[in-house]
Amino acid sequence: xxxxxxxxxxxDIKYAVRDVILVxxxxxxxxxxxxxxxxxxxxxxxxxxxxxxxxxxxxxxxxNLNGYSPSSGISEGVEAIRREAERKGIRAIREIFVTTGASxxxxxxxxxxLNKGDNFLxxxxxxxxxxxxxxxxxxxxxxxxxxEANGWQPDVEDIENKIDERTxxxxxxxxxxxxGATFSKDTLINVADICRRKGIVLFSDEIYDKMIFDGSxxxxxxxxxxxxxxxxxxxxxxxxxxxxxxxxxxxxxxxxEITREYTEAMLKLTRARLCANHPMQFAIAPALDGDQxxxxxxxRILKRRVELTDRTFAAMEHASCxxxxxxxxxxxxxxxxxxxxxxxxxxxxxxxxxxxxxSGFGQRPGTKHFRMVLLPDDDILTRAYERIGNFLAxxxx
Numbered sequence: 001x002x003x004x005x006x007x008x009x010x011x012d013i014k015y016a017v018r019d020v021i022l023v024x025x026x027x028x029x030x031x032x033x034x035x036x037x038x039x040x041x042x043x044x045x046x047x048x049x050x051x052x053x054x055x056x057x058x059x060x061x062x063x064n065l066n067g068y069s070p071s072s073g074i075s076e077g078v079e080a081i082r083r084e085a086e087r088k089g090i091r092a093i094r095e096i097f098v099t100t101g102a103s104x105x106x107x108x109x110x111x112x113x114l115n116k117g118d119n120f121l122x123x124x125x126x127x128x129x130x131x132x133x134x135x136x137x138x139x140x141x142x143x144x145x146x147x148e149a150n151g152w153q154p155d156v157e158d159i160e161n162k163i164d165e166r167t168x169x170x171x172x173x174x175x176x177x178x179x180g181a182t183f184s185k186d187t188l189i190n191v192a193d194i195c196r197r198k199g200i201v202l203f204s205d206e207i208y209d210k211m212i213f214d215g216s217x218x219x220x221x222x223x224x225x226x227x228x229x230x231x232x233x234x235x236x237x238x239x240x241x242x243x244x245x246x247x248x249x250x251x252x253x254x255x256x257e258i259t260r261e262y263t264e265a266m267l268k269l270t271r272a273r274l275c276a277n278h279p280m281q282f283a284i285a286p287a288l289d290g291d292q293x294x295x296x297x298x299x300r301i302l303k304r305r306v307e308l309t310d311r312t313f314a315a316m317e318h319a320s321c322x323x324x325x326x327x328x329x330x331x332x333x334x335x336x337x338x339x340x341x342x343x344x345x346x347x348x349x350x351x352x353x354x355x356x357x358x359s360g361f362g363q364r365p366g367t368k369h370f371r372m373v374l375l376p377d378d379d380i381l382t383r384a385y386e387r388i389g390n391f392l393a394x395x396x397x
Contacts, residue, residue, distance in 0.1 A: 009136050023345050024354045032352030035384045037372040040177065040328065042241045045375040049242045050294050053283040057245070060282035069278040071270045073098025073249070077284035081234075084288045085251050088209075089223030090232065095252040095263045098284070100276045102207050102235040102248030107133055109231050109250060112265035113168050113201060114139040121162055121170040123154060124362030125331060125369070127177045127205070131362070142167070145364050148333070152181035152322055156190045163194070169201035170194070172221060175208040178361045178371035179331040180306075180324020182216040185224065192225045201262070202230045207248075208327035210239040210295050213303035216325030222253045229254040229262065238327075239295065240287045245280045302328055305374040305381060312385045318392045328374045331358065333367065336395050340368040343395065351387040 020038055028034055036044075043049070060066075072078065078096050085093060099105040110133050114120065119140035122130045126146075134141040144159045146152045159170060172191060174183045195202045204221040212218050222230040235248030252263050306323065309330050313321035321332040336343050341357040347370075348354050358369025374381065 009138055019360075020344070020348070020354060020356050023348045027349050027352050027354075030349065032349075034352045034354065035376070035380055035387070036354045037376060037381075037384055038354045038356050040238070040373050040375070041243055042238070042328075042375050043243065046377050047241050047298070047375065049245075050240060050287070050291065052286050052290050053236070053240060053242060053245075056282045056286045057279050060279040065279055065282070067278060069275040069281060071273075071275050072096070072267065073276065073284075074278070074281045077249075077281045080285035080288045081249050081251065085220075085222075085232070085253075088220040090220055090251060090253055091223075092226040092253045092255065093251060094254065094256060094259050095267065096249060097267065097270050098247065098249045098276050098281055099235075099270070100248070101237060101243075101246045102205070102233045102250075103129055104273075104276070105233050105235075105248050105250035106130070106203070106205070108266050108269045109203065109233075110134070110137060110139075112262060112269055118166050118168045119164070120168055121159060122362075123171060123173060123176070124364065125176075125178050125358060125371075126171065126173055126362060128360060130171055139168075140166075143362050144170075146176070146179065146181070148322060148364070148367070151325075152176060152179040152331075153183060153187050154191060156187065156194070159191060160194055163198055163200070167198070167200055169203055171203045171205060173205040174221070175206075175211060175216075175218065175324075175326030176329075177208070177327055178329045178356075178358075179322065180327045180329045181322070182212065182218055182325040185219050188219060188221045189224055192221060192228050192230070195228045195230075196225070199258075202228055204230055204232045206232055206234050208238050209234065211299060211302060211328060212326045213299045214306060214323065214325050218326065222251070226253070227255055229259050236283060236287055240283075241294070241298075242283065242287075245283060246277055247280050247284060248276075249284075302374060305378065306330075308378060308381060309374060309385070312382075312389075316385075316389045316392065318395070319389075324374070329371055330374060331361075331369050331371050333369055334392065336368055336392070340370060343368070344370055347388065347391050351391055353384045353387050353391075355388075
């Protein structure tokens, strides 16, 4: 038989966060002492899902709520999401639907919007899910750049210059993955104004919105305007330390006359895939309306690890790092010859420290970075940073 040829739309799909594991496995086989700073999954480190979320899902399963749910999600969950959105100042809410993680909500929203040959503005650096989805949909991922010299704020002028007649929308990730930046109110207003003038959709990915420290604040983009079609994405994975629950959602806001057809197209897709995990949806209301004490503790720990990171990289030769204000990532600049992907590969093989090359997230040409997570405990971070500093000092120049 002839080899089965895959669809060409899969050829350019890359996911650097997971792909680096292949190199890490080789380092482990070589006997390296492995220190993993690559995947934003809190649970393998010293973080635990709040007990009241687990109890809610177990109780739902005991009540035999194990069949299909309504396609858009259970009413208790949807209403809790609505209350949370209103607490954040979001008005003109047209629809809320619950999905298998925020990633499915983003995929549904893109699929319902984009035709082959359309383009969508995505941040560089930014989460690689967006480029993978756009490749799958045969649409153009058109990057705009974040300004490292301005605390990794989106470059609003660059966004404006990248828009043409085939542009359908803009992605904001706030707090940002991979930089840990939180965006100013003025930046959000300026991007929303571009969407208003150009008649395009704004995707506001706010999955880390409660992970805020160092005096930063988080403002939900949709709270700043009611006359733009804004899709706000969130979920239980990060703030509530439950990525394996696979529960996310999308909040559609804006004028009914401009959102109605698009919203119905998204709902068609939710119906076609049946529903998100039914019993896990019963964690939504306890998460959003219940005890939030773990968030203060989480931010206290992350702030300490941010301070450790900031001190270390301020003293490190051939590296620097903009201090994160949210999420649990840092995105250091490295001054090296060669590609950052080669540097990261050799770093993993020689030291066992697993990070992800900046090229996997997109970056301004001529710059070199890597992303690391700040989830490991202080001792692991300290040992990893020492190895990184020593490796940088010995890198060929």
